[in-house]
Amino acid sequence: MMIKVEFLGPIAREPMEMEATTLAEVSAKLKADERLAGWLEKCAVALNDTMVTDLTTPLQAGDRVSLLPPVCGG
Amino acid sequence: MMIKVEFLGPIAREPMEMEATTLAEVSAKLKADERLAGWLEKCAVALNDTMVTDLTTPLQAGDRVSLLPPVCGG
Amino acid sequence: MELYHGCLDTKEIFGRWLDEQSDSNYGAYIPFVGTIRAEDGIEGLSFDIYEPILQQWFEEWVARAKAQGAIVKMAHAIGDVPVHTSSYISAVFSPKRRVALELIDAFVEDFKANAPIWKYDLKGGKRLYAEDRSTPMDGAGVLA
């Protein structure tokens, strides 16, 4: 099903739409993109604005996956 | 030689003058005063406004020994 | 939680938070005021914030503080903030001193580690991601 992946803060990429049923599939597709390679290991992930850490997390059509790069508030 | 002992905060006693050449002598004289018995073990001591913890500290004429009862600032 | 475009009015925020709690019988109020330091020739810093997750992060701290009888507050700047002005204020109110001192430490440290805020140096007309001072959030790397 179709989900949306968005890139927050300094990653400076437009959102992508993709077919995926789990976060593991999102991971596989993003790893294929060389320009994202350096970001993936440093990014935390949110699903519909809730932080997630489990690759088996199932996805629903219309879900929004966000990549959050290293932070520095204050 | 003559020194002065003063009682700070809630002890509410007038200063005393006494003969003493060390803090140990001051201790002996104050212990003889029943009304001070409860305070001595709870009080810290200053000599001329510097905190002291050594009973063998020698005293000079005109020295001022202060008893500081338990504190609670803030 | 309060977000402002540009630098914070530190005195206004300090005083308003104090007034809001003036009858709440809290014995300890500890604000933490973060000010932009002039270093490495920067003119200022700039901040991106992802508000939905910041709000959730903050609500969790509100609940954690409440369980200890305390409250937490937070204000942060969005966008450009010049050096020697404030970009961040957080605060704790608690009946008890120990709770307040421990909570402000844990709250500020977790803020630095996990609040979804990105910092950029403003230098020579450019806005440069402060990557060297940034830290991956808890759980980073799940997609790698």
Place this chain on the structure above:
Amino acid sequence: MELYHGCLDTKEIFGRWLDEQSDSNYGAYIPFVGTIRAEDGIEGLSFDIYEPILQQWFEEWVARAKAQGAIVKMAHAIGDVPVHTSSYISAVFSPKRRVALELIDAFVEDFKANAPIWKYDLKGGKRLYAEDRSTPMDGAGVLA
């Protein structure tokens, strides 16, 4: 170090300390504001201070903070202070967050343990030594 007869003007003190350091390039400013809690039916608290030793105690903390590149500030009330007003403010300024957070904790705790200040409950027209909340200073008992 600032001593005031009666309650502190918290906002004035917070703002003045902030302004004094506005060009000093400190990144963290952490005040601790102590407010008199309404409890046990007290109308307020009252304080005796022995200033010569308090001044020395404070100067030692100024030196300790300086060794870490930080500064400490302190204001306290003398005499009667009504409930829900402030009797005590201390603060730390430091370039670094960790130094500031650790210093304010150590400074406030040592203040409670060793600053020569005596507290009294104001209750029913009486001024009663708060013995149950007071702690012997470091080195207490030398004459016992």
